[in-house]
Amino acid sequence: MKGTEEENLLSEVTEKNYKYGFTTEIESDTIAPGLDESVIRTISKKKNEPDWLLDWRLEAFAAWSKMEEPEWAHVKYEKPDLQSISFYSAPKQKKELASLDEVDPELLKTMEKLGISIEEQKKLSGVAVDFVMDSVSVATSFKETLGEMGVIFCSLGEAIQEHPEIVRKYLGTVVPQRDNYYAALNSAVFTDGSFCYIPKGVRCPMELSTYFRINQAGTGQFERTLIVADEGSYVSYLEGCTAPQRDENQLHAAVVEIISHDQAEVKYSTVQNWYPGDKDGKGGVFNFVTKRGICHRAAKISWTQVETGSAVTWKYPSCILKGDDSIGEFFSVAVTNNKQQADTGTKMIHIGKRTRSTIISKGISSGESQNSYRGLVQIHPGAENARNFSVCDSLLMTDRCGAHTFPYIEVKNPTAQIEHEATTSKIGEDQIFYCQQRGIEEEEAIGLIVKGYAKDVLNKLPMEFAVEAQKLLTISLEGSVG
């Protein structure tokens, strides 16, 4: 391809606006920036939390205060100044909403712009939605329908009030307070998030969905999600993320914990589209997230993620395969463009016998971005006949971007079977020309080729999410070949 064409296309893509870059004029209840023990007490008090939770937060804070921000990831960024951000921001509204009519109309507009008009969702798609803006959960639809089956789906804040015994039993059991720097921070200051409990033997009849949005300037989002699937139950859970366009970096340090009891199955799908910063790398969200699930006997957890946003992404949705015959899966498409950086992958910890894991990671790098896969497959001594199969593919769109693969394999049981495949390819001029010769324009051709490349992962997403993810992939990469 000629150099000038390339430049034209690249400038075209960099002029593409981030679709979700609006802010919403909602009066917010935001506390002063900075972090100390009193801030944590304030958050806990504002949320009317029980003492055990305040103590839990303070323990986390004490641990975090002694920790250093880690530097081992293949990313470069200016460390966020945690004293300059506010750790609690809530859209102001009347308490105790009985119906959507009482929700701030500006807030409803935000949801509509995000394409998640709750009313519409209710009617059309049968997806139950929980919406978390800045720090608090604003609305959860379908609660009644789910309630009849014993499924609890609400904000974590509400769960703490209504179902403290379940929250207390599971909170921090998969991602302990002192697990890592950002998980500890989250444990100390998390303000809300989603909670979901599926009772024994219940197959949740609809997809449960949460949208996260950072709206207020100078705030961080520290949501925490807790999913408990009791014995023999099933749930498919979706998570979407957007943020307004801002010049400064915003911090998103979330924790997701999944407990999949004996023979239960949890599918967790994420379409992450936080604001990635502008073409020069100014602004954008730092996405430092700890996601982990534990599988008991013959249980299964599937992580599927489509990552297109964030200035810096740093996350490894992981599975602890504790129970015999349990299964962990990780399917990922990570797209980086311009100056974005992503260091993402998974950890599969095989403890039980005959545990199986599958990892399919598809990285797509464009512009001057850096895209790393980092994955750990660990077979413990007792994990007889454990199996892992990993595929890590990287697709390069330009000659200025980077793709890196860091696989770690630790095997302490000789009966384990581990397979690892990795490929790196550059998007072929031949492929694009072939499409063009059949009448398909370059832009469309790239979309087609990339979707084909990511198909194995996109196929794992629930229908309504797959469509959104495909659009997102195309938008993220429009005109970016070179």
Added chain:
Amino acid sequence: MLKIKNLHAKVGDNEILNGLNLEVKPGELHAIMGPNGSGKSTLAAVLAGREAYEVTDGMVEFEGTDLLDLEASDRAREGVFLAFQYPIEIPGVSNLNFMKAAVNAKRAHHGQPPIKAKDFLAKVKECSSLVELDGRLRDRSVNEGFSGGEKKRNEIFQMAILEPKLCILDETDSGLDIDALRVVSKGVNAMRSPDRAFIVITHYQRLLDHIIPDFVHVLSNGIIVKSGGKELALELEAKGYDWIKEEQNA
């Protein structure tokens, strides 16, 4: 339909076409033969609009418009089809979706609505029987894991779906066994019509036993050095290319 005048083209610093002239009328089938490196595939690539090939002089007129002025995708939509010598694999993209995107791109270009699923499937059925392409190959990713012969049959299948005005076949016979050659030739012959033209690029006479050309041209050092009827191909087969070079030098 196609007028090529004084065409000069290069790749990098290598001048490959050096003033080529050719006129193709509707309904005609022109075979282009010549030794390795004579510029046959370059001619195909230049006509299809491959970017690495730079036209330095001359003109190409297709149906009264300047072909060289059009993007590769627009040339295709206007009815220029190139059957690749080495068809490209596109993993994860099903052959049928690929063809549907192509058909609809062409239809949009001509102001038509997207093709109806029923019509498309009927067309697919008709065209795949033409080249004995079974359902398995239609549904698989574009050319992925296809044998050499399957890839070439797929090219003719795509050509039949897209109904181009000008079909350029770049060494479609290379790598084909006798049976596949027969199937591919059958497909091409079925598509011959008074308003469709063909340029068939080949090394060997054997393809022209199945696809009978109206004209045979010999390309050497980037220009056509000899033209004739179908008997010229037989003469080349018998005598090789050296006598033409000698004739040229004389």
